[in-house]
Amino acid sequence: MALMLKNARVIDPQVGLDEVCDILVRDGRIVEVGHNLTMEKGVERDLSGKVLVPGLVDIHVHLREPGGEQKEDIASGTRAAAHGGFTAVCAMPNTAPVIDNAMGVEYVKAVAAAKGKARVYVAGACSQGLKGETLSEMGDMVAHGASAFTDDGKGIQDAGMMRRVMDYASQFNRVVMVHAQDNGLVGDGQVNEGVASTRLGMLGWPAEGEEIEIARDIALCRLTGCPLHVQHVTTARGLDLVRAAKAEGLPVTCEVTPHHMFLTEDAITDEYQTCFKVNPPLRTAEDAAALVAGVADGTVDCIVTDHAPHTDWEKDREFELAPFGMTGLETSLGLVLTHLVNEGVIDFNRMVELMAVNPRQLMRDEPVKIEAGCVADFTVIDPKASWTVEAHDFYSRANNSGFIGARLVGRATDTYVGGYATMEDGVVVE
Ligand code: DOR
Ligand code: ZN
Numbered sequence: 001m002a003l004m005l006k007n008a009r010v011i012d013p014q015v016g017l018d019e020v021c022d023i024l025v026r027d028g029r030i031v032e033v034g035h036n037l038t039m040e041k042g043v044e045r046d047l048s049g050k051v052l053v054p055g056l057v058d059i060h061v062h063l064r065e066p067g068g069e070q071k072e073d074i075a076s077g078t079r080a081a082a083h084g085g086f087t088a089v090c091a092m093p094n095t096a097p098v099i100d101n102a103m104g105v106e107y108v109k110a111v112a113a114a115k116g117k118a119r120v121y122v123a124g125a126c127s128q129g130l131k132g133e134t135l136s137e138m139g140d141m142v143a144h145g146a147s148a149f150t151d152d153g154k155g156i157q158d159a160g161m162m163r164r165v166m167d168y169a170s171q172f173n174r175v176v177m178v179h180a181q182d183n184g185l186v187g188d189g190q191v192n193e194g195v196a197s198t199r200l201g202m203l204g205w206p207a208e209g210e211e212i213e214i215a216r217d218i219a220l221c222r223l224t225g226c227p228l229h230v231q232h233v234t235t236a237r238g239l240d241l242v243r244a245a246k247a248e249g250l251p252v253t254c255e256v257t258p259h260h261m262f263l264t265e266d267a268i269t270d271e272y273q274t275c276f277k278v279n280p281p282l283r284t285a286e287d288a289a290a291l292v293a294g295v296a297d298g299t300v301d302c303i304v305t306d307h308a309p310h311t312d313w314e315k316d317r318e319f320e321l322a323p324f325g326m327t328g329l330e331t332s333l334g335l336v337l338t339h340l341v342n343e344g345v346i347d348f349n350r351m352v353e354l355m356a357v358n359p360r361q362l363m364r365d366e367p368v369k370i371e372a373g374c375v376a377d378f379t380v381i382d383p384k385a386s387w388t389v390e391a392h393d394f395y396s397r398a399n400n401s402g403f404i405g406a407r408l409v410g411r412a413t414d415t416y417v418g419g420y421a422t423m424e425d426g427v428v429v430e
Helices: 074-084 102-115 138-143 159-172 195-200 207-224 236-248 258-262 285-297 332-341 348-362
Strands: 002-012 017-026 029-034 043-046 051-054 056-061 086-091 119-124 146-150 176-178 228-230 252-256 378-388 407-417 420-424
Touching: 002 348, 002 378, 051 348, 056 074, 056 348, 074 086, 074 102, 074 407, 074 420, 086 348, 086 378, 086 407, 102 119, 102 138, 119 138, 138 146, 138 159, 159 176, 159 207, 176 207, 207 228, 207 236, 236 252, 236 285, 252 285, 258 285, 258 332, 285 332, 285 348, 332 348, 332 378, 332 407
Parallel strands: 002 043, 002 051, 056 086, 086 119, 119 146, 146 176, 176 228, 228 252
Antiparallel strands: 002 017, 017 029, 051 378, 378 407, 407 420
């Protein structure tokens, strides 16, 4: 099938492109990029006033299938992804059962191929059952298509075990992604330790509980040579550790989430809103500002959501009993456009690096460039769309966003995966 996308402002830093032009697609790949292109037969769309970029990728998403389908499943989660402007996501392995062997990888891939509205990269667990004790079947998982490894949701407590994970993983050309959490320090911590924990009278989750593990894993990266990706960095000092590791030339990358950049511990009031209960916790305004600075100066490699759907009845409990996590797929792009691009903190080029180019590289996938021969995965953005985040608009099965009611400017209107529309004019294509 042929597809002609006309008159969008096409932005791709990989090929130095930023101009209004046309894109012709056939059989899932770009045939031509240019001006006044014509086509004999096919689907034509006029995208005047829109911005078109390489398809956005979110490499930290909990799709919850298998085992957590009451919260989300691959069908609903990838619809939320398409609706948020993403053409691919990486599914975390903390499902039930845990994705720690080839069968699990094949299951997620098969369901995604049958029911998905976005490409799904599968992250395999580092340790069996996420217990941090015994290595998972990494080689087998890679052979069956695993794109990365992580025990996300849990920190690997034992340094020797983490060394074995990294030693073993380094032979597969896959990144080890870490959820940095020292259980001895974090314990049952609920919110950032300091003003928030004191004000709210709850156990604290100290910044050091994250920073000590980041420092340890950077040391193990130096020891093993295994590429290390630090997930959801939340503190200024944690980011400084990554900055120093990069300056040293180590293969260290990191990600931040919109909620850790645009919300702080101050959001949690004496109403104890469980939608703000996330792991790692919302930190101080100074930490949030440091993350934004890291996004601007190049220290941060990716913006991810840590989309963590939960049911209303799980979240509608006492703060200590509610699970950690908030959704993010359908608010991430709008938040980034509103608070970073529109504010002049970053430009569209940098946004594309953070949300498309670098994530794809970390998944070890081929680049998607806006040039002939490349895969036709695109995100089309209306940069002027003014909208309010409302739960009833979500395609996700879950409502536990911390941004309900937020006024945003800019959102995705269309997404294309392999030349096929997965969202058109804001509606997911069935
Ligand atoms: O807030 C979080 N929720 N952080 C994690 O690391 C895991 C996630 C989940 O699975 O709900
Ligand atoms: Zn995590």
